[in-house]
Amino acid sequence: MSFNKQNKPVIAVVGAGPGIGEAVARRFAAEGYVTALLARTEDKLQSMCERLEKDFGQGISRYYLTDLRNEEQVIASFSAIRTELGPVQVLVYNAGARRVNGRAVLDTTTEEFESFTKINLFGAFWSSKCVLPDMLAAGRGTIIFTGATGSLRGMPGLSSFSPGKFGLRSLAQIITREYQSKGIHTAHIIIDGPVDGKLIGGVKRRQWIRDGDKEKLEEVDAYIAQPDDLAQIYWFLHSQPRSSWTQELDVRAQKESMFSKL
Template sequence: MTEAIGSAASARVAWIAGVGASAGLGAALARRFAREGLRVAVTARSRERLDAIVDEIRRAGGQAYALPADVTSESELAEIARQLADHGTLEVAIFNAAGMTRGPTLELSAAEFEAAWRVTTLGGFLFARASLPALLAAGRGSLLFTGATASLRGRPPFAAFAAAKAGLRSLTQSLAREFGPRNIHVAHVVVDGGIDGERLRASAPQYVAERGADGLLNPDDIADAYWHLHQQPRSAWSQEIDLRPYNESF
């Protein structure tokens, strides 16, 4: 699993969990932080997709490596956290994974509801537990989480997704209050609208066409916001920001 890339003595590391297609937010985050000179560790269950992103970043001159894992596995995330030390100093950790369960409430099984919670809420907790020791040891860093419209309000057919995302949001607030005073910037990003990525274009092409130019969130633009969060001076940290297209109602 470990792939050594040059000297780790002074390398800055970004760990991003929840990286899928190249035309998606996770990949955009990986490219953005790699462009700033960080070594990017990307995590998801699909080794094939991770390898494609790693290859893309390396061909562009960046440094990246794939560390596949299930974010609901405490042991797998702990193992990755141990491996990160071989590649440099963890500076930023981003949790972008989510269990996108949808369906009418009376048709949702308990297992489906729990699965959404396990990936989104429990996964976020386990990722924080795995990341924080290295960030604290470094004395600084950012721990960032991807939220959604559902983080703020629930509606059908997203009962499971909304419950999980609301739980994640509350978790980030608890973490920020606990670890902000220890120089760890914990922030939650509410992505309020459709992301112009592979998933939406494949599942709802008509909706994509109807939204028009800049009517969907561009993944690279979202990634810019994460970078700016990471760069914020600690005298003026944001715990939560919301991002939406100019024509999105809210």
């Protein structure tokens, strides 16, 4: 635990980008957690760690370059986290990947299907296997998976996304049924609509600017989920008393259009 001398509790944010990932890391850092950030892009990870350290103190964050499609890299990163920071108490598996412009089944290659499914599902399986032994030894731990609308509904164009997300939901239920009685709280969050990040949020904003849709631009938070608001939910789930654990919840912005059409 060479980098966690004060023996602070450890959260691993797997799939840490500037949207939900960073917001969750910041929310837990504010509660005194040391944050291990896992993703592939070093400069983004470095900037997130710098922002965390600036706001929450030296040593509050470390990053671990990992391609979640590769089991050996996942194991190596969690082994380094254990050595440098200590056992993980909270695992947030946030990585997810999809095409912005979807493709039908017949146009989806095996490579694409495999690559996205590894990010959406396999990485969560491998990460959970890395943290569960220490959590079980401690008799407590929290595992939270980030889901999406595609976790519940197969829609045209999502052939390389939804199957992995459906599987992730099932994995959350299985871990709950296998390990909840041993102190492990596992939760699956269905984010049913766009998030205000660079990719999907950015596409939406550009579309509204093109359409001159002032109302939406003026009240973005009514239409797109805000990462900081979502991060509160991750903290809420983790801090629930054990008499009242949530296994799954869904969330969407007030005026999310797909939901309101159902």
